[in-house]
Amino acid sequence: QQQVKQSPQSLIVQKGGISIINCAYENTAFDYFPWYQQFPGKGPALLIAIRPDVSEKKEGRFTISFNKSAKQFSLHIMDSQPGDSATYFCAASMSGGGADGLTFGKGTHLIIQP
Amino acid sequence: DVKVTQSSRYLVKRTGEKVFLECVQDMDHENMFWYRQDPGLGLRLIYFSYDVKMKEKGDIPEGYSVSREKKERFSLILESASTNQTSMYLCASSTPSIRGGAFFGQGTRLTVV
Numbered sequence: 001q002q003q004v005k006q007s008p009q010s011l012i013v014q015k016g017g018i019s020i021i022n023c024a025y026e027n028t029a030f031d032y033f034p035w036y037q038q039f040p041g042k043g044p045a046l047l048i049a050i051r052p053d054v055s056e057k058k059e060g061r062f063t064i065s066f067n068k069s070a071k072q073f074s075l076h077i078m079d080s081q082p083g084d085s086a087t088y089f090c091a092a093s094m095s096g097g098g099a100d101g102l103t104f105g106k107g108t109h110l111i112i113q114p
Numbered sequence: 115d116v117k118v119t120q121s122s123r124y125l126v127k128r129t130g131e132k133v134f135l136e137c138v139q140d141m142d143h144e145n146m147f148w149y150r151q152d153p154g155l156g157l158r159l160i161y162f163s164y165d166v167k168m169k170e171k172g173d174i175p176e177g178y179s180v181s182r183e184k185k186e187r188f189s190l191i192l193e194s195a196s197t198n199q200t201s202m203y204l205c206a207s208s209t210p211s212i213r214g215g216a217f218f219g220q221g222t223r224l225t226v227v
Contacts, residue, residue, distance in 0.1 A: 006156075034215065043118070043204055043218030044157070089156060101147050101172055102216060106156040 003027050004092050006105025014113050019077040021108045023090035026071065030092035034102070035064065035075050038087045047088070048075070080112045117141070118219035120205050126225045133192040135222050137205030144209055146188035147172075147216065148180060151202040163188055195226045 005024045013019045025033075034049035050057045050064040050073065057064045063076040077084055087109050091102040121136035139146065145164050149157040149172075159172030161180040169180050177199060181189045188207075192199055202223050208216040 009154075036218075041220070043206075043220050045218070046215045049215065100170075101149075101159040101162045102157075103159070103173075104149075104157040106154060 004105045010109040019080045021075045032093040036089040120219040135190040139207040143207035147206040148190045149204045
């Protein structure tokens with residue numbers, strides 16, 4: 001049973017465009033939703049995160065939109081750059097400190113074309 | 115700077131061998147995790163620990179065990195390696211003060227032949 005569903009599996013965006021990655025979750029006990037960015041040969045790195053009491057969070061070119069009633073959240077990358085080309089994972093956590101670990105989506109391979 | 119170090123980047127082991135994957139974090143984090151990453155499957159939680167000598171099963175613990183004798187060190191053990199355990203293994207740590215913000219090591223790519 002996949003608790004966090006992520007789409008699309010792969011995405012190609014032109015430089016300067018908006019990249020959008022979507023996730024949906026099933027377990028209403030999830031209370032923290034981070035996004036991770038992973039470059040080849042590296043471990044995932046925390047990019048941005050949101051709590052369900054907030055509908056949007058923005059950090060630079062990266063924005064998370066959160067829809068609690070629909071149990072969906074998405075990552076928007078504005079003015080996408082070739083350096084943003086990476087694999088992106090959404091995740092969800094049930095515990096305040098992440099002590100129970102994260103449940104990840106299957107990932108989105110993003111390519112930004114120059 | 116935050117650091118999670120995994121002892122090996124690449125390992126090749128034979129079927130049936132006992133395999134140890136080591137992870138050390140220098141951030142005094144309470145929580146440590148082992149995930150495996152496979153193409154098209156994302157990251158899946160194998161085991162985690164929220165304190166020294168404590169361990170909890172994750173989503174896919176079968177065929178694995180763990181050891182946490184010191185706060186900074188978390189070991190993943192494959193009791194009898196099998197080819198279906200060929201994967202990328204990622205260690206992570208976190209603390210309640212950084213909610214949800216787990217820090218990952220660079221991974222160990224294990225091949226079982």
